[in-house]
Amino acid sequence: MPLFNKVTTYETIRPLFFDGMTLLFGGFGGVGSPPGLVDCLIESGVKEVNLVGNDAGFPWIGMGKFICLERAKTLIASHIGSNPVAGELMNQGKLKVEFSPQGILVERIRSGGVGLNGFLTEIGMGTKLEYNKPRVTIDGKEYMYEAPITGDVSIVYARKADTFGNLVFDKTARNTNPYVAMAGKITVVEADEIVEMGSLNPEEIIVPGIYVKYIVPSEGYNWKWIWEMPDKLSRNAPPAK
Amino acid sequence: MDMGDARQIIAQRAAREISDGMIVNLGIGIPSLVPDYLDPSISVFFQAENGILGMGPTPKENTDGNLSNAAGYPVTLLTGGSYFDSAVAFGMIRRGCIDVSILGALQVSASGDLANWIVPGKRVPGVGGAMELAYGAKNLITLMTHTEKDGQPKIVEQCTLPITTYHCVKKIITDLAVFSIIGGKLRLDELMPGTTLEEVRAKTGTTFYQ
Numbered sequence A: 001m002p003l004f005n006k007v008t009t010y011e012t013i014r015p016l017f018f019d020g021m022t023l024l025f026g027g028f029g030g031v032g033s034p035p036g037l038v039d040c041l042i043e044s045g046v047k048e049v050n051l052v053g054n055d056a057g058f059p060w061i062g063m064g065k066f067i068c069l070e071r072a073k074t075l076i077a078s079h080i081g082s083n084p085v086a087g088e089l090m091n092q093g094k095l096k097v098e099f100s101p102q103g104i105l106v107e108r109i110r111s112g113g114v115g116l117n118g119f120l121t122e123i124g125m126g127t128k129l130e131y132n133k134p135r136v137t138i139d140g141k142e143y144m145y146e147a148p149i150t151g152d153v154s155i156v157y158a159r160k161a162d163t164f165g166n167l168v169f170d171k172t173a174r175n176t177n178p179y180v181a182m183a184g185k186i187t188v189v190e191a192d193e194i195v196e197m198g199s200l201n202p203e204e205i206i207v208p209g210i211y212v213k214y215i216v217p218s219e220g221y222n223w224k225w226i227w228e229m230p231d232k233l234s235r236n237a238p239p240a241k
Numbered sequence B: 001m002d003m004g005d006a007r008q009i010i011a012q013r014a015a016r017e018i019s020d021g022m023i024v025n026l027g028i029g030i031p032s033l034v035p036d037y038l039d040p041s042i043s044v045f046f047q048a049e050n051g052i053l054g055m056g057p058t059p060k061e062n063t064d065g066n067l068s069n070a071a072g073y074p075v076t077l078l079t080g081g082s083y084f085d086s087a088v089a090f091g092m093i094r095r096g097c098i099d100v101s102i103l104g105a106l107q108v109s110a111s112g113d114l115a116n117w118i119v120p121g122k123r124v125p126g127v128g129g130a131m132e133l134a135y136g137a138k139n140l141i142t143l144m145t146h147t148e149k150d151g152q153p154k155i156v157e158q159c160t161l162p163i164t165t166y167h168c169v170k171k172i173i174t175d176l177a178v179f180s181i182i183g184g185k186l187r188l189d190e191l192m193p194g195t196t197l198e199e200v201r202a203k204t205g206t207t208f209y210q
Helices: A010-016 A035-044 A084-091 A102-113 A177-183 A232-236 B003-015 B030-037 B086-094 B130-136 B197-203
Strands: A022-025 A049-052 A072-077 A096-099 A119-121 A135-138 A141-146 A151-162 A184-195 A214-217 B023-026 B045-048 B052-056 B076-083 B100-104 B107-109 B139-143 B171-173 B177-182 B185-191
Touching (some): A035 A151, A035 A184, A102 B130, B003 B030, B030 B100
Parallel strands (some): A022 A049, A151 A184
Antiparallel strands (some): A135 A141
8 A cells, every 4th residue: 555545445455354363453342443344354254263352342332243253263352241142152162262451451462562572460360360371580579471462453443544544533432442553463444534644633643654554434333332222132132143 | 128229228338438539440330320429529530441531420412432431331521531542541550540449249258359250151241450450449449239149148258259359359338238358357347227237247258357
């Protein structure tokens, strides 16, 4: 793509997804998850995907839509409580879930995104979330090593992108998106608004365009939020396949 | 007492733990009911781990999908509030910038171990930000009904559910009583109105001192 015009179509993005890939996705309970790119992922038909993101969304919201199709092999996330289907798949052995403390997970993604080799923490030591992570003793104190995370492809949702990929986010839709954008080998941004270079205030740019490979226009969220849903039953129903 | 009443009673008592000028993080479940009972004369800033400091109440109109609390429900921003990414949100949590964290719990042990993230084979909510809130908050208060629906105590000698964080809980507020954990020991601070010491003893799975 030309350096200063990374705007493209979903048709160009679809072949970037492949079976067995590691996919990083932005969003927190679907807020800030890119709706058009999630649909693009679904339409691509890929399977055995290794997902990394804050959570499993809701069955009809965010990455939850893809997870319900049983085409994710693994998921590294901080929680899956808002997506009962993900819980069922985990208990049936169809989806391998590695839980991570929320802020530790974003730091692992950040570490991958900024060229570091991970970090030490005592958070989670001695719990089931330690898994088999190495322990390190420094100055007589024991810590756990958290490895960096990078992805084959990262998908993020921005409020505004200029054609170079400088990004501005919207309120709580920012969440993990800046670091997910930095940690993908190929980062695709879905933006509500795409503007010419020079239109964004340089002081307000959250992610510099250097991390962004492709930009696609968004048509906005195409799901209802939980507070817009009429009753609990419909909230827990999986989406039509 | 039905479950709904119990939750409101717990939230009402928990609101008294919040004083003027505090930075507060509330978990999902019963803690989310606490703001309804705050003394209107005090000013506090609620932090939400999805990226808000200075979270305000539910908007009456113009709800915005991109302005929600950590449970995904619409909120507002108070004057002086700010938005930030998840790394900053948890940076301030781990660094000890939160005065009080109020979390729901499944079990708490006599020495302050917290279990609140999974019931293996049944509920799989996941840990979310609980480990870091438990690690970094200056004061950690847990709210829960005193027993399971079948009467099993939730305050126990040793947690049988997977641990979120060891030795972190400083106070437990239930529909029957308020406890503190001091030096790894459980102390009964208060009985809730209409509760007897005998009832609390019978429904608590460990010993405590007064």
